[in-house]
Amino acid sequence: MSVWDRTILWGFMVLLAGAASAGVNYSDHICAVKGSTVTLLCTFTPLQSVRQNRRQVLVEIVRVRWCQNHLICHGTTPSVYDSDSENNAPRYKYLGDKKGNCTLQIADVQKEDEATFRFRMEANNNAAHYTGTSGVNVTVSDDRPMMVNSSSSGREVRAGENVTLYCTAPCTFHQLEVTWFKDDHALSEPGPALQLGPVTAEDSGNYTCGLRNNAGTRSLPYSLHVEAEQEQEGGSNLSLVVGVVCGVLLALVTLIMILCIIKRKWSAAADKDRRAVGGEVEQKRPDNIYSDVLPPTEPEGGGDRQETGRAVEEVSYVSVQFKHKNQDRPAMEAEDTIIYSAVASRG
CATH class of the missing domain: 1.20.5 (Single alpha-helices involved in coiled-coils or other helix-helix interfaces)
Structure with missing residues (x-):
């Protein structure tokens, strides 16, 4: 094989490789709630080079576009976003670049956004233009109420616990701008998740949520009771x-x-x-034994003692005192016992 033939073969292989590597990957089908914000995730792979004048020329992406319901999205086809335009609708924000990220964000989704969105890249060489024909389908749920779910298994929780309430839509969403209400009073906490805790009796009440820009999406009350x-x-x-x-x-x-x-x-x-x-x-009290002896009775006449047929008795009284050994008895009970003994003597 000659050198020229090898060069042609190599260029053809590079061209095939570059063409084969071009592509667009979209996120799955999206169900958007009217008034919400959704993100269409997207990545792309551009051609690296194209064959021009018998040689490979590197290419560069110079324009990116998003269109609705158009298979190719080229020429004068209306687009929701065009990098070359300065009049893009403010609801559509391109979050990507010209290197490989083609993500598109749609704010305040409306019913007309229910369509198939396709991405197109355009290079400095027409041979490198490419549109991802599969696209991403978006459906819009119109004025359907939101739903409130809780991280707790029941609607009665104990004081001191942490509870998170979630505002969910009937279909899938990526970003949801909601307003929370407690007993019909708006709360300052934004976002689809409302964190409460540690809860007290003051947290008991009826909670609702709805899209900030759509009052028709207000959910049914969720009754929370702190027991x-x-x-x-x-x-x-x-x-x-x-x-x-x-x-x-x-x-x-x-x-x-x-x-x-x-x-x-x-x-x-x-x-x-x-x-x-x-x-x-x-x-x-005297601690002794004493005796009283009475003398014999004298006759009245003072003369000699009369001798009668009966003898005159002489009586003597003796007082004997005994001392008790028990010192603890009361004084009244501790008095000495006196025994009188009569002693009679005959003259």
């Missing part, structure tokens, strides 16, 4: 009552112990006083 606030308060009150009762019982036990100690001290002091009084009484 166990009173139960927790009751638990706190119960703990307080238990604490008070325990405190009172502890105070009573302490008081009883103090009274017992005082009573013991009083009893010990009383016993000491009784022992002291008993000792004084003992010291005052």
